[in-house]
Amino acid sequence: xxxxxxxxxxxxxxxxxxxxxxxxxxxxxxxxxxxxxxxxxxxxxxxxxxxxxxxxxxxxxxxxxxxxxxxxxxxxxxxxxxxxxxxxxxxxxxxxxxxxxxxxxxxxxxxxxxxxxxxxxxxxxxxxxxxxxxxxxxxxxxxxxxxxxxxxxxxxxxxxxxxxxxxxxxxxxxxxxxxxxxxxxxxxxxxxxxxxxxxxxxxxxxxxxxxxxxxxxxxxxxxxxxxxxxxxxxxxxxxxxxxxxxxxxxxxxxxxxxxxxxxxxxxxxxxxxxxxxxxxxxxxxxxxxxxxxxxxxxxxxxxxxxxxxxxxxxxxxxxxxxxxxxxxxxxxxxxxxxxxxxxxxxxxxxxxxxxxxxxxxxxxxxxxxxxxxxxxxxxxxxxxxxxxxxxxxxxxxxxxxxxxxxxxxxxxxxxxxxxxxxxxxxxxxxxxxxxxxxxxxxxxxxxx
Ligand code: RM4
Ligand code: MN
Ligand code: MN
Numbered sequence: 001x002x003x004x005x006x007x008x009x010x011x012x013x014x015x016x017x018x019x020x021x022x023x024x025x026x027x028x029x030x031x032x033x034x035x036x037x038x039x040x041x042x043x044x045x046x047x048x049x050x051x052x053x054x055x056x057x058x059x060x061x062x063x064x065x066x067x068x069x070x071x072x073x074x075x076x077x078x079x080x081x082x083x084x085x086x087x088x089x090x091x092x093x094x095x096x097x098x099x100x101x102x103x104x105x106x107x108x109x110x111x112x113x114x115x116x117x118x119x120x121x122x123x124x125x126x127x128x129x130x131x132x133x134x135x136x137x138x139x140x141x142x143x144x145x146x147x148x149x150x151x152x153x154x155x156x157x158x159x160x161x162x163x164x165x166x167x168x169x170x171x172x173x174x175x176x177x178x179x180x181x182x183x184x185x186x187x188x189x190x191x192x193x194x195x196x197x198x199x200x201x202x203x204x205x206x207x208x209x210x211x212x213x214x215x216x217x218x219x220x221x222x223x224x225x226x227x228x229x230x231x232x233x234x235x236x237x238x239x240x241x242x243x244x245x246x247x248x249x250x251x252x253x254x255x256x257x258x259x260x261x262x263x264x265x266x267x268x269x270x271x272x273x274x275x276x277x278x279x280x281x282x283x284x285x286x287x288x289x290x291x292x293x294x295x296x297x298x299x300x301x302x303x304x305x306x307x308x309x310x311x312x313x314x315x316x317x318x319x320x321x322x323x324x325x326x327x328x329x330x331x332x333x334x335x336x337x338x339x340x341x342x343x344x345x346x347x348x349x350x351x352x353x354x355x356x357x358x359x360x361x362x363x364x365x366x367x368x369x370x371x372x373x374x375x376x377x378x379x380x381x382x383x384x385x386x387x388x389x390x391x392x393x394x395x396x397x398x399x400x401x402x403x404x405x406x407x408x409x410x411x412x413x414x415x416x417x418x419x420x421x422x423x424x425x426x427x428x429x430x431x432x433x434x435x436x437x438x439x440x441x442x443x444x445x446x447x448x
Pocket of ligand 1: 146238347
């Protein structure tokens with residue numbers, strides 16, 4: 001295996017060039033043994049057989065999986081923490097450029113992401129032209145820009161302690177609106193066309209808020225932000241039931257986001273973050289509803305046991321993730337559904353795992369859930385639903401869900417120029433060690 005230099009760019013180039021070399025060799029498969037390659041082929045044959053997939057159908061599945069691209073947020077490349085502590089991994093990106101390089105690395109290994117989301121002011125580019133250039137050389141674009149009115153920044157005139165867009169004071173609300181407009185300006189410079197707003201606004205004690213008035217003020221503030229967006233921009237309104245406010249959040253649920261988006265106009269949509277629901281919420285039904293209303297705008301993927309746990313996507317509830325993709329896929333097939341393209345992003349935090357490994361894990365799980373959803377026998381399902389054959393309905397879903405689709409996902413990755421096993425490549429090349437030697441052991445990435 002070639003040695004890579006100390007620059008991340010060189011690592012990316014070496015991954016790319018090694019891939020080209022390996023794909024022409026028969027004895028190795030991106031550093032994975034011939035035996036592994038054989039098993040991969042056997043897996044594909046098995047899939048084709050069991051699901052009666054013609055070569056054409058198989059090729060269609062592969063290209064659908066290749067097309068699923070999920071953005072990486074600039075704030076998820078460092079180690080996460082809780083209010084009790086943080087245990088850095090080392091080699092974390094110190095600057096926006098290094099974050100972009102990290103996403104470029106994930107891209108070259110997985111080919112499952114082509115964009116980065118930015119949180120402002122955590123990641124304001126110093127030199128827009130240079131950032132655009134760096135993005136381009138890494139095959140990336142900026143997905144959404146995200147405003148931050150949940151923290152007070154140094155030098156900020158007024159505090160968000162008691163809210164931002166919902167605040168009782170005109171001046172605080174105006175400051176928060178102006179911040180969102182600045183975020184749009186940064187986004188314009190970088191070629192983004194999506195503004196995501198997540199508000200921490202809420203109350204901690206009964207009586208603190210006049211619920212109706214707090215909602216109206218928020219609606220009016222959002223309308224002003226919406227009006228300030230260029231005509232080809234989309235506003236995504238994210239909801240969350242609790243945290244940091246523990247008695248009430250101004251935008252706690254999809255219904256509130258939906259109502260707010262309707263008030264703003266047709267380019268305002270709802271963003272579903274998987275961790276932003278109370279336990280046991282039927283998220284797939286929310287997805288179906290929003291598709292039905294044509295207002296599903298974006299997704300933040302992560303895994304959750306209790307709340308906004310921000311764990312690896314699919315780690316805890318893989319079946320739920322599959323059911324969500326089943327709704328997305330069925331919405332995409334239905335001509336009656338008139339929904340804009342959905343912006344996918346991973347919104348996770350990595351307290352224990354290496355952030356890059358964790359993000360690659362999530363990408364793999366997301367694509368697997370999608371691949372399984374694409375294997376659902378929709379004709380049979382529709383018939384079984386018409387017949388009220390509950391057992392058959394469930395069996396049809398289980399048949400797809402229980403399929404091992406890893407060979408299919410790997411095949412999609414390989415055909416796009418990614419590696420056979422991104423995690424294996426990442427580890428066998430000691431990429432984290434390289435990053436630590438380049439950036440240092442105690443680096444801290446901006447973010448939460
Ligand atoms: C929130 C929410 C937002 C993200 C912030 C950092 O819980 O998920 O999407 O911007 O965290
Ligand atoms: Mn989120
Ligand atoms: Mn969250």
